Amino acid sequence: DTGVSQDPRHKITKRGQNVTFRCDPISEHNRLYWYRQTLGQGPEFLTYFQNEAQLEKSRLLSDRFSAERPKGSFSTLEIQRTEQGDSAMYLCASSQKETQYFGPGTRLLVL
Amino acid sequence: AQSVTQLDSQVPVFEEAPVELRCNYSSSVSVYLFWYVQYPNQGLQLLLKYLSGSTLVKGINGFEAEFNKSQTSFHLRKPSVHISDTAEYFCAVRTGTASKLTFGTGTRLQVTL
Numbered sequence: 001d002t003g004v005s006q007d008p009r010h011k012i013t014k015r016g017q018n019v020t021f022r023c024d025p026i027s028e029h030n031r032l033y034w035y036r037q038t039l040g041q042g043p044e045f046l047t048y049f050q051n052e053a054q055l056e057k058s059r060l061l062s063d064r065f066s067a068e069r070p071k072g073s074f075s076t077l078e079i080q081r082t083e084q085g086d087s088a089m090y091l092c093a094s095s096q097k098e099t100q101y102f103g104p105g106t107r108l109l110v111l
Numbered sequence: 112a113q114s115v116t117q118l119d120s121q122v123p124v125f126e127e128a129p130v131e132l133r134c135n136y137s138s139s140v141s142v143y144l145f146w147y148v149q150y151p152n153q154g155l156q157l158l159l160k161y162l163s164g165s166t167l168v169k170g171i172n173g174f175e176a177e178f179n180k181s182q183t184s185f186h187l188r189k190p191s192v193h194i195s196d197t198a199e200y201f202c203a204v205r206t207g208t209a210s211k212l213t214f215g216t217g218t219r220l221q222v223t224l
Contacts, residue, residue, distance in 0.1 A: 004154075006154075031210065033212075041216055041217070042115075042201050042203075042216050042217050043155070043201070043212070043214050045212065048211060050210075055210070056210060058211075091154055091155065093155075093212075098143050098160070098162055098205065099145070099157065099160055100212060101157065102147070102156070103154050104154040107152070
């Protein structure tokens with residue numbers, strides 16, 4: 001059990017650029033979640049996959065955001081035309097049942 | 112809809128003193144409750160969880176929490192804190208029908224000598 005991994009750990013980009021983050025869940029976990037955490041706040045839910053199916057999306061997930069989990073293993077989160085308000089920590093979690101295990105996060109800074 | 116309130120944004124405490132971090136939730140259905148800890152620039156680590164059964168749950172690093180259904184609370188306690196416990200602590204709730212976790216705004220535990 002190597003835990004949830006995320007890549008990159010840090011990303012600095014200019015406003016208007018596209019960015020993509022990757023999450024590798026714990027191998028036997030069929031559920032994968034994305035959350036966003038801004039400074040001084042708790043994580044907020046963005047979206048959820050069961051295997052390759054995206055089953056729930058938050059209203060926080062604007063049309064500039066897209067997430068995929070093509071083979072039910074790793075997942076990617078893409079943000080198009082980044083804005084300064086997208087600066088945050090993006091957390092991935094995976095689960096098999098009730099308990100979610102989190103990765104180290106990707107910290108995004110949009111200049 | 113479910114929500115979580117962490118009543119204290121910061122809790123300063125001296126090393127070896129006891130501590131309680133408060134968490135209240137609201138939900139119209141049965142819930143699962145979690146406490147996570149976050150060290151600077153890191154992800155969230157699970158401290159403990161209540162799924163069912165005994166209302167007193169024990170977790171890692173000497174922490175424990177008690178589920179109180181009538182008061183809709185899940186307070187986190189430790190009888191004697193250490194400097195290394197300095198971190199941000201998040202309470203989270205999940206209902207049986209929902210998949211997502213709903214988090215509180217966090218409590219910063221600051222342990223000093």
